[in-house]
Amino acid sequence: MKVLMLTWEYPPRIIGGISRHVEGLSEALVRKGLEVHIVTPDFPGAPYEENVKGVYVHRVSVETPAPDFPTWVMLMNHYLAKRAADIANSINGFDLIHAHDWLVELAGIEAKHFLNAELITTLHSLEFKRVGFISSPFSRMVDSIEWWSTYESKLIIVCSGSMKGDLMYKFNIPEEKIKVIPNSIDNSKFDIYVDKVAVRSRYGVYDNERLVLFLGRLTSQKGCDYLIRAMHLLPSHLNAKLIIVGDGWMRSDLEREVFSSGLGWKVRFTGFLPDSEVIQLLKSADVLVVPSVYEPFGIVALEGMAAGVPVVVSNVDGLSEVIKHDYNGVHVYPRDPSSIAWGINKILSDANYAQWIVKNAKSDIHEKYNWDFIASVTIDVYKKAKGQS
Amino acid sequence: MANLNAIKPEKALETRALKENLKADNEAIKPIIRELQNKGYLMEEGEKVYLTVAGIIRAFSYYS
Numbered sequence: 235m236k237v238l239m240l241t242w243e244y245p246p247r248i249i250g251g252i253s254r255h256v257e258g259l260s261e262a263l264v265r266k267g268l269e270v271h272i273v274t275p276d277f278p279g280a281p282y283e284e285n286v287k288g289v290y291v292h293r294v295s296v297e298t299p300a301p302d303f304p305t306w307v308m309l310m311n312h313y314l315a316k317r318a319a320d321i322a323n324s325i326n327g328f329d330l331i332h333a334h335d336w337l338v339e340l341a342g343i344e345a346k347h348f349l350n351a352e353l354i355t356t357l358h359s360l361e362f363k364r365v366g367f368i369s370s371p372f373s374r375m376v377d378s379i380e381w382w383s384t385y386e387s388k389l390i391i392v393c394s395g396s397m398k399g400d401l402m403y404k405f406n407i408p409e410e411k412i413k414v415i416p417n418s419i420d421n422s423k424f425d426i427y428v429d430k431v432a433v434r435s436r437y438g439v440y441d442n443e444r445l446v447l448f449l450g451r452l453t454s455q456k457g458c459d460y461l462i463r464a465m466h467l468l469p470s471h472l473n474a475k476l477i478i479v480g481d482g483w484m485r486s487d488l489e490r491e492v493f494s495s496g497l498g499w500k501v502r503f504t505g506f507l508p509d510s511e512v513i514q515l516l517k518s519a520d521v522l523v524v525p526s527v528y529e530p531f532g533i534v535a536l537e538g539m540a541a542g543v544p545v546v547v548s549n550v551d552g553l554s555e556v557i558k559h560d561y562n563g564v565h566v567y568p569r570d571p572s573s574i575a576w577g578i579n580k581i582l583s584d585a586n587y588a589q590w591i592v593k594n595a596k597s598d599i600h601e602k603y604n605w606d607f608i609a610s611v612t613i614d615v616y617k618k619a620k621g622q623s
Numbered sequence: 624m625a626n627l628n629a630i631k632p633e634k635a636l637e638t639r640a641l642k643e644n645l646k647a648d649n650e651a652i653k654p655i656i657r658e659l660q661n662k663g664y665l666m667e668e669g670e671k672v673y674l675t676v677a678g679i680i681r682a683f684s685y686y687s
Binding site for chain 1: 681
């Protein structure tokens, strides 16, 4: 089966979770014998054409400058569709198109019609949950494209039961048209030795101090501002330091809040870090906090589980499905610094409890979240879309 | 700058164009460019500027 995979981010272009998801899924699909072609925007330093672990990656230059982001998206879709058509001509067509999120949906729908192939869409999150209320012209456009993608797609994939419910509620989609397939991660990346003392000292965390880690985009959706406020409420004897890994439009505001509230000596912003450094930090941390306000799934929680660090997560959406309170992690209330502080304190104050959480999390990771299983279930969806099952 | 594809040296944006887009005068544009450079988001080569890898990720982070 020849699959055209459309995505606006693919490594090394890593903006959110879609990049990692498409990479892991595509490589696993190739291992199952499928031919997968990724069509994605270009990125400085990455070749326009390459084959990575059997996956054909075609990077496309968006040649035309745009006055704003919506126009840029439209132009990007034009260039992706054009490249998809060229590839289809050279390999005698595709059997199926798999588009990831609204950003590439217009190219996906176009390709469905000119290639006469079925379209599958994975929606990784929904605009009405990201912004809370559809009001701005931009949100109305995104929301509408999301609806249109569900109409044009033969089947829709989402990553959690909560997102399936959101989709049925928002767009009145029949239940049988939506398939829940969880995200996964590459566990083998975490099977490395890490000199924790050296890593911690690199980030200014020393012997008697505890490393609280945040990892994610610095946007309101990720709730990092609530975690920063929680740092004020931690008992001083914990000697906790917060390392914030990631970047985003909120970074300047967060930095201002940290320094104006006198937290500068115990909070450090690293900006975007390469994978190898992130894994070392994860394996060296005492607790990983995922304080998201909205999180359809939360791959970062899986990464923490695989790295053997206890995770504290907001009790929201898909996160609360992956993490079971008092079993493989700790739930806290979203938007609530005192609850977040309680969760961190619970982990840092009881080493036996933290070890038990980590043991359960590792067992879950190996049993439930691996790409080969996810690929098998995805192939079942492909076959159903093509009327083969 | 991300929308304008100023993401590589060969697609760099003239500083003059950035100034006009931001409606900033000669004195106002300098600290903006310096701050973005200090944060690792921007490269300046001659009279042109373009986003670094970190700058691209930062620019698009809102939409992912």
